[in-house]
Amino acid sequence: MAAPASSAQARRGQWVEDSDAPQRLSDVSQRGFGNRWRLQLPGSVGSELGRVLGGGVVPGSVLLVGGEPGVGKSTLLLQVAALLAKVGQGGDDGRPVLYVSGEESTEQIGSRAERMGMGAEGNNIFLYSATRLDSILAEIARLNARAVIVDSIQTVYLDEIPSSAGSVTQVRECTTALLRVAKGMGVPMFLVGHVTKSGEIAGPRVLEHIVDVVLYMEGGRQSPVRLIRGVKNRYGATEEVGVFQMFDDGMQVVADPSSLFLTSRRAGTCREISLDVSSAVTVTMEGSRPMLMEVQALCTRASQGPGLPPTRVPSGVKRERMQLILAVLSKHTDMKPFMHDIHLNVTGGLIMAEPATDLAVALAIASSYYDRAIPRELALIGEVGLGGELRQVPQTERRLAEAAKLGFTRAVVPPGGSAGSGRQLAKMQVQECRTLAAAISAVLGGGLAK
Incomplete structure (x- = not known):
């Protein structure tokens, strides 16, 4: 015969016992939950x-x-x-x-x-x-x-x-x-x-x-x-x-989170202290909400001795994604980022976890590398593939609409990204680029080989 349960075990059994007898799903569904349930x-x-x-x-x-x-x-x-x-x-x-x-x-x-x-x-x-x-x-x-x-x-x-x-x-x-x-x-x-x-x-x-x-x-x-x-x-x-x-x-x-994270750009601070170089804006989807984010990059000649790797410090960007973008830049453009220390920072302490931000990260690095400014009114949206191509991202039209609402008049997107754009984007100039190299030339200009 089994030993009687202790009082503590009995109380614990009361916590986990079944609260109701089995019920038909049809009977439960007829209660009509809707918003009143919450x-x-x-x-x-x-x-x-x-x-x-x-x-x-x-x-x-x-x-x-x-x-x-x-x-x-x-x-x-x-x-x-x-x-x-x-x-x-x-x-x-x-x-x-x-x-x-x-x-x-x-x-x-x-x-x-x-x-x-x-x-x-x-x-x-x-x-x-x-x-x-x-x-x-x-x-x-x-x-x-x-x-x-x-x-x-x-x-x-x-x-x-x-x-x-x-x-x-x-x-x-x-x-x-x-x-x-x-x-x-x-x-x-x-x-x-x-x-x-x-x-x-x-x-x-x-x-x-x-x-x-x-x-x-x-x-x-x-x-x-x-x-x-x-x-x-x-x-x-x-x-x-x-x-x-x-x-x-x-x-x-x-x-208005997007406006908050871009306060310095909207106030003209970047223009006054020449911070347009190395700064790029993208639009990420946080759940169902489009949000504008700004990423900054700093490229300097590596100062370590021979045989030592350059410094890579990403803040707000996953290190693995940063390494992938640098590899693509090295393979498919004239850039040689392996000879530079590179620092990345997403303003406002945010985290860029979506592939749609790849293009902005790449252009911010290129902007600092070539010391050429990215136009302040330009938004960059797109995923970078291993072959140097730009890939479409979901809900591009919603992202462009959010950028247009905050006064951005230009955008660079992958092929097909501007399809279906309505009257809300009539004042925005959307340029499609097939490759990362083409996007760098379109944004920063030609003759960039060093």
């Missing part, structure tokens, strides 16, 4: 977050938020708590939002809330400084919370697991327990996750498979711009991006 967050910040999440917060969902220390995860989630509290005040249940912190005291969180100017919505937010999962689950049940925020999951532990908080087993089991509570009670849960030195969420990779949504906060401490990127979403599209700026009173939405 919690619509109010205000501009709520609208921007809702777009990244696919329309709003789904009841019973578990969302994991990762990012480097100091990027603003706790500030953002305190704002989310305030937005969810406003949703509760507008409803008929009055259920509170529970903010659990295993890293800060309630006084520290209260000080942040005071700095952010949180007022009446604070009456419907309960702060709880705790790390023991049993205590957290008990408070969720006692308050009948409408939403829960746990900052962070690496600080929470289960008594019956003989390992320290933050271990692989603790993180996995605590997340699973919170998941079952979220599904059973229909409570959305936001979990903060620490990140490793490589930028990945710490703990087992299965952690990202357990949760429903994974959001990454990106941005440097030297820049107030913050990107919130959806890398997993069971309820909407992935790779959507929300753009915010950090202020003393919290995150504020950037209504």
Whole structure:
């Protein structure tokens, strides 16, 4: 006869038991979910977050938020708590939002809330400084919370697991327990996750498979711009991006990100200090949103001794992509980049991860190499192939329309990239180039061989 289960094991079994009997899919579908299924967050910040999440917060969902220390995860989630509290005040249940912190005291969180100017919505937010999962689950049940925020999951532990908080087993089991509570009670849960030195969420990779949504906060401490990127979403599209700026009173939405990242060019600063050389503008798709980015390059004669490789320092561009572009330039143009130190920088601390930015990176390098300026009104869109050819990229017309909206009057694209251009692009001169060498000649002029 099997030994009786301990009380801790019995409680753990209650967390993971099936919440409902099997139901017909047709019966479930007839409930008609639509937008009413989601919690619509109010205000501009709520609208921007809702777009990244696919329309709003789904009841019973578990969302994991990762990012480097100091990027603003706790500030953002305190704002989310305030937005969810406003949703509760507008409803008929009055259920509170529970903010659990295993890293800060309630006084520290209260000080942040005071700095952010949180007022009446604070009456419907309960702060709880705790790390023991049993205590957290008990408070969720006692308050009948409408939403829960746990900052962070690496600080929470289960008594019956003989390992320290933050271990692989603790993180996995605590997340699973919170998941079952979220599904059973229909409570959305936001979990903060620490990140490793490589930028990945710490703990087992299965952690990202357990949760429903994974959001990454990106941005440097030297820049107030913050990107919130959806890398997993069971309820909407992935790779959507929300753009915010950090202020003393919290995150504020950037209504026109492209204009923000090109402020110096629009203000004429580049013309005044002759920074047109080595600077190129492209249009990348961040989810469903086209955004203009500026990349700068600096080429100097290699100063290392004989036998030593030149310096390659890409910031905002993947090193592998930079090496590929340099190899193509060396093979299919008159450039000899292997004799130069090359530095790349994407302004605003952004990251160019899309192949459509290849042409801008290549032209920025060529501009610095030949010391010839790229016209300020020119946008560069296209992928560079290994044979030196330019390849089409998706949604070229939307990219061109975004550039035209910000005053760009010229663009260089691969063959077929200007097909279907409507009246919105009537004032833009779009030039198609088949090869990278042809694009360099069209943009920088002829007679460039050194």
